[in-house]
Amino acid sequence: GAGVSQSPSNKVTEKGKDVELRCDPISGHTALYWYRQSLGQGLEFLIYFQGNSAPDKSGLPSDRFSAERTGGSVSTLTIQRTQQEDSAVYLCASSLRPGGAFYNEQFFGPGTRLTVL
């Protein structure tokens, strides 16, 4: 596709339910990042994928959060037993290649706005 896409654009759920958020990166981008944008915490890194593996999961806030990536493309972020503090905009970004001496621009998707009631 032309850019990074995310679905759904909005998700309202009840406390305690599980949710899945999807990210389709730009074709050919091997690096994929998830970030969270919330009122209290600003914009924070969650997890990084290179291909299908995740060498950096340091930003996941708890074990209720998990993510996977299949075929080196689509990624799913899953939040189990959602809590009200999980309410935020979840952003996905992709880039041409992973870290190294040169920076490759990260292209961001429009985000998924999650509201936990």
Next chain:
Amino acid sequence: GDSVTQMEGPVTLSEEAFLTINCTYTATGYPSLFWYVQYPGEGLQLLLKATKADDKGSNKGFEATYRKETTSFHLEKGSVQVSDSAVYFCASGGGYNKLIFGAGTRLAVHP
């Protein structure tokens, strides 16, 4: 750990005014530095970047210089327009090029 601090907003200016948004960072080593912008209703996009000390990033009339001595990367524009109204995020590049963001500064430009 690495962190980025930027001036709190909102910043309200009249059209053609001079803009400065301060940003400082703490990091191990010398990270790449970035300014991202989020226009109303749009996604986050890269505005400019600098990858080493004394580099100046520039785009759309905005500039920022990587100052190692003061660990700063202040954003400037000589004459803002209404269309520059947005939220601006300063960021540093961490391991695996993950981005470490500041809290964001909302800019409102009035005619």
